[in-house]
Amino acid sequence: MNMIIKNFTAFTFMSCLLLFTASAHAESEIYTEYFSDLAVSGYDSVAYFEQGKPVKGDSDYSFEYKKATWQFSSQAHLALFKANPEKYAPQYGGYCAWAAADGRTASGDPLQWTIIDNKLYLNYNAAVKEDWLKDAEKFIIEADNNWPELLK
Known part of the structure; x- marks a missing residue:
């Protein structure tokens, strides 16, 4: 039984090591936290420009761009981002x-x-x-x- 636990622990450690080593070689184009695909940690990137402050986005107003999910606080902000993501990202x-x-x-x-x-x-x-x-x-x-x- 101890051998099974040791083998499982070693396998888990090596799997985690490979996962983090692989992710360290090439960064994603958009920063997201581990185990998340949210850009800007779920904040509305248009709000910085339109409201002058960080505002949490809402999953109801989401858009995938550059392999990340972007969330917005309103349909209007989502539309602005879709029309010109390079301006707001x-x-x-x-x-x-x-x-x-x-x-x-x-x-x-x-x-x-x-x-x-x-x-x-x-x-x-x-x-x-x-x-x-x-x-x-x-x-x-x-x-x-x-x-x-x-x-x-």
Whole structure:
């Protein structure tokens, strides 16, 4: 019985290791949390522009874009996104903009956001956002240069 438990434990450990190793090799184009396909953690990306604040989306107003599910707080916001997703989707797929400037990926927190030149940027946390804002224009140039390669 102990051998069965040891084998099962080893199999489970190796399966988890392979799962996380495989996901570490290539990032998805849109950041989603583990075991979720929600972009922007389910927040309405149009609301940042239209309401000036993060607003939770509703599953009744969902749309699949770039292999992620986007949720919106209203039919009007859903329609705006469908008409021009590149305008409303966060830059760098919703990954942390400061991390992208540093040549890596990190999760983007939908509560730590900025709109610069009519583009939405998310940051990892409040401290990172504070650093980001000290020289956002420089960081945007660096992140734009790094971005395509970070997903490989």
